[in-house]
Amino acid sequence: MSGSQTIQRSTEQSWTLLDLLDQAPGLLALSDTLVEITEGGAPVVALTGDLKYSNGLVRFAERYPERFFNMGISEQNMVSAAAGMATLGLTPFVADFASFLPLLCCEQIRTDVAYSQLPVRLIGHHAGITLGFYGTSHHATEDLSIMRSIANLTVACPADESQLAASIRASVGWEQPIYFRIGRGREPRVYEPEELRAFEFGRAIWHFRGLEAVVIATGSMLAPSKAAVSKLREEGREVGLIDMHTVKPLDRQAVLMAAAAGSPLITVEEHNTVGGLGAAVAEVLADKGSRSRLRRHGIPDVYSLIGPPTHLYQHYGLEAAGIEAVVREELDP
């Protein structure tokens, strides 16, 4: 398992859009797993809105051209059309930037997909602030909040390529529509594939038990959280860590178990602190009248600055050192 280092691109050579994919194992995993389940008989069709190089679906398209539909830059039409395809028993995977798919198509997702109980899979990629200096139009820090409030919709945030692959495999036969929230495919690897054979939506993964505090992380924040918690544990602090890969349905039992000792909980997400994982955990704690204090760590209800992603993570304390500092504040208030 690697730490919090991200994959670096060489600055010695020229490169183009077409080279980016090879440096994004998380996106290769998207296409390759879709090919795998299609070969296994899953009735997959894949759609994107002029982003097949950005999300890697070009690889699926090369293998299954008759099952791939480039719908152009018309995302709302794409989502409703995917719902139409699903009425025939197909399983459409719709991939687009997380800044556009859940926000621009919120109503199509609500009415045509989720309310209509059609098993469309929505892949919101480049979620959070991974698109750095592209700016607010391309940041997605509201998508969990919006998608979480839509009934019938499963909301999953795989942490790395292994978990993305495992969750796509687990989606075969999953009747509900799913929103998969992923990064730019360059997230450090947390899991080996064989560690995730028992992956289930809605069942959190405990990395460490801890009596002093428990960190609950999702998606891209799992790797830096794990690095931060590991460091604290090396110092002898009993800090726990939960991978809450499914934000809905939330594993309420895991939250209650983490809060059983009354020690502080810290949620970590690359998302606004309003409405996302932190809010979901807060709802569970409030419902049960827990003694545990909750620290919701994320983007603090502002529009992110622009800048390189790694710099932004440092600015908002969303890299290992920043998370470690936040946990320390809760350990020794």
Place this chain on the structure above:
Amino acid sequence: VSTATAQQPVDAATVEMLEERSRFIRSEVIRLISIAKVGHYASAFSCTEILATLYYGVMRLRRGEPDWPDRDRFMFGKGHAAVAQYPILADFGFIPEEVLNEYTRLGNPLGDHPDRTRVPGVDFSSGSIGHALSAGLGMQLGGRVEGREFHSFVLLGDGEQNEGQVWEAAMSAAHHRVGRLVAIVDRNRYCLDGEVDEVMGIEPLDEKWRAFGWEVHEVDGHDVGALCALLRSLAGREEPTVPALVIAHTVKGKGVPHMESEIGWHLGYLSPEDEAKAQEHIAAGGERRRR
């Protein structure tokens, strides 16, 4: 006004049957709205002949088998007129008569807008204007993958032409060469706030659709013979690769004189006395026809 090629005239018996079914639909709309005590009479009446023609004269369906995989699909863009579709679904044996008679009552599956999760025979839920053409397109693309050749008929409102998603779907259908997609615009000239061309103008509608790569036809949307001949000719095209758009010129509120082109009647309620008069008028339409 149609320019469709190879149209076969529709025989007199078929025309008479479609006119009778249209009277049946109008009469049922009035009866059902009297249960709900509010409804979209006028929107339902402008598309009555279109629905009658599609269901009884054009679409490939099997009575009692709403999920037959090779059936033609129908999408209701102007879903607020679903009260005109429900009696047809009951007549086809897709929903029980008892359900129809409890229209909009607590827990009944039939609401103001058609709902595929609750109503057998509804191919796609509607209510939010602008989604239906995309859904019909998606079904065609899916049919291509599945190796099924059916038609998607999509009934659009003229106010619906204001929605951006309609034009996304129009562009996309032409690009993907989806020839078994037939959209019909119920050009009754009114949306909720008044005349479409005053609220948000849509003309020149034919040129817009042609520019988007569609084959465009115009027809009197209350002339069941002309509608049936045109829609059958479109459904009968060999290996079609161009989607077709029919501008059906209609009158909002058609069939009940005091409702015709009166904007208030987009939504309303008929008192028992007025309801009886309207029913008499619809029945008299049949009498006039027979004389």
